[in-house]
Amino acid sequence: MENTKEAVTSEEVYKLRNAVEFMDALSQESFSEIRSIALLALLSLETPEGHKHLENVAQALHAIWSKADQIKESINFHAEEVGCGYVDDSRYRRHVAYMKSRVDNYAGLPPLHDSKAEEKQP
DSSP states (O other): OOOOOOOOOHHHHHHHHHHHHHHHHHHHHHHHHHHHHHHHHHHHTTSHHHHTOHHHHHHHHHHHHHHHHHHHHHHHHHHHHTTOOOOOHHHHHHHHHHHHHHHHTSTTOOOOOOHHHHHHOO
16 A cells, blocks of 8 residues: 555545445444344244245345345445445456457457556556
């Protein structure tokens, strides 16, 4: 990490503090919901009756998946709003390569051009 000094305004500190507080509240509430859903699904599998209704377990797993996606997107959005969004460079390069491979597999389509991927290449 570079050691640079930048002037930080009180408004920026206020926005950052609000974003962190929001993400903390969101994560506490949402992860508690995920934990509860997972616990109920697991407990239902400990009874013969629970095995008669596996669709309920499937719905619980879908709810966990959906909630995790919502949390991820919301936290990312709020982090980006204050200039603190995380980018996994290697994951980004894999995504660009995947998209390029898909486009290249379709005849007649021009290759994908992404200036960000080109800038990040070593």
